[in-house]
Amino acid sequence: xxxxxxxxxxxxxxxxxxxxxNEPLIVNYRVHGNLGSFDYHSHQEYEIYxxxxxxxxxxxxxxxxxxxxxxxxxxxxxALHKPNVRQNSEYVRSTIHFSxxxxxxxxxxxxxxxxxxxxxxxxHCLIRTNENSESKQLEELIRRLQVIKQISVHDVYAETEMxxxxxxxxxxxxxxxxxxxxxxxxxxxxxxxxxNIGAYIQSNYMRKLTVASIAEALNLSKSxxxxxxxxxxxxxVLEYLMGCRLTQVKYLLEMEPxxxxxxxxxxxxxxxxxxxxxxxRKKVGVTAREYRKxxx
Numbered sequence: 001x002x003x004x005x006x007x008x009x010x011x012x013x014x015x016x017x018x019x020x021x022n023e024p025l026i027v028n029y030r031v032h033g034n035l036g037s038f039d040y041h042s043h044q045e046y047e048i049y050x051x052x053x054x055x056x057x058x059x060x061x062x063x064x065x066x067x068x069x070x071x072x073x074x075x076x077x078x079a080l081h082k083p084n085v086r087q088n089s090e091y092v093r094s095t096i097h098f099s100x101x102x103x104x105x106x107x108x109x110x111x112x113x114x115x116x117x118x119x120x121x122x123x124h125c126l127i128r129t130n131e132n133s134e135s136k137q138l139e140e141l142i143r144r145l146q147v148i149k150q151i152s153v154h155d156v157y158a159e160t161e162m163x164x165x166x167x168x169x170x171x172x173x174x175x176x177x178x179x180x181x182x183x184x185x186x187x188x189x190x191x192x193x194x195x196n197i198g199a200y201i202q203s204n205y206m207r208k209l210t211v212a213s214i215a216e217a218l219n220l221s222k223s224x225x226x227x228x229x230x231x232x233x234x235x236x237v238l239e240y241l242m243g244c245r246l247t248q249v250k251y252l253l254e255m256e257p258x259x260x261x262x263x264x265x266x267x268x269x270x271x272x273x274x275x276x277x278x279x280x281r282k283k284v285g286v287t288a289r290e291y292r293k294x295x296x
Contacts (some may be wrong), residue, residue: 022077023161024136027146028095040082040235040243045097048173049073050135050142054090056083058126059233062198063269064191070131074173077122080247084234094142096169101150103170106163115170118177127173127180134179138172141165195220197225198240205244206269211237245269248282249276253288254295261288 038284040059047171049058051067058065058073060081065073075081100116106111118125129135145165152158159275187195196218203211214237229237248268252259260278265276281290 006244008048024099025149025166026095027142027149029093029143029146030092032090032092034085034091038233040080042058042080042247043077043097045077046116047075047077048075048098048169050139051096052092052139054092055086056085056091056093057232057234058083062195062202063124063200064187064232065126068128068130070129070135072129072176073124073136074118074122074127074177076119079124080232080243081124094139096142096145096166099165103163103166107165107170110167110254112167112170114151117166118174127176127270129176129180132176134172134176138169138176141169141172145169146166147172168226183184190228190232193220193224194229197229197237198233201237201241201244205241205248206267208271209241209269219275231234241269242279246280249280250284250291250295253292257292257296264288 010084016088017146018031018234050070051069053069053075058067058081060075061079065071083091086147090238100119104113104116107115131239145162148155148161148165152162154284155161182240188289197214200214212222215222218225226237229235229240233240235243245268249270253266254270256264262273268276270276279286280291284291286294
């Protein structure tokens with residue numbers, strides 16, 4: 001397994017950027033095109049993402065992956081992630097979002113909790129299947145799982161059948177991970193530069209950063225940093241920087257409930273409380289105080 005994070009209709013309750021699913025299992029088989037794509041986002045549920053066809057550059061944290069047919073991404077959902085798809089290009093994928101609590105009791109009875117290790121220990125990983133026979137079996141399992149999910153309201157046996165099928169899905173992705181012992185081809189120079197820019201921002205978002213200061217630190221030209229990062233990620237440098245700051249703010253609001261908003265703003269890289277307040281409300285949809293109450 002190689003260390004390395006949908007665009008569909010969901011029934012969700014969410015604050016902007018943090019998606020919360022209302023069901024323990026959501027299955028989407030061979031979804032085509034962009035059906036209301038997310039921004040850079042995270043969620044509490046684990047995710048299995050199966051790329052079938054088209055063009056997609058996937059961003060997870062500060063990692064960038066140019067996907068090939070048959071690639072599978074396993075994610076714990078917490079790391080910020082986003083598919084970057086060229087406008088009007090083909091884009092076909094299947095996704096499963098699931099709450100680990102929904103399946104853990106079954107895994108515990110079968111002494112198979114280790115099947116969740118790729119999500120819990122690796123947090124996110126890429127499996128390159130080259131569309132082998134095992135990946136074809138996995139695709140068929142996902143198709144059958146969606147069919148059962150669609151009739152689950154009217155079938156008293158559906159919940160049990162879904163768990164049986166999903167157990168097979170977990171076995172399949174773990175088997176595929178073990179089979180995939182080859183290293184991915186070396187990343188392009190552009191990809192490495194873009195990842196370096198992202199990593200630098202992730203490590204220094206609390207400081208006063210500009211495109212010029214980032215370029216100087218990485219020994220690159222200002223124009224190259226701006227154009228390359230936008231090309232490879234779909235974000236401007238400023239958008240990514242502010243996204244990192246916003247993520248840290250959310251973390252501090254939830255994990256340190258007694259910390260003053262002014263201190264949270266400064267520690268997260270905002271130059272003033274007023275700027276922080278305006279930006280937070282614009283991006284999240286509620287004030288920081290309201291967000292803190294909602295997350296308690």
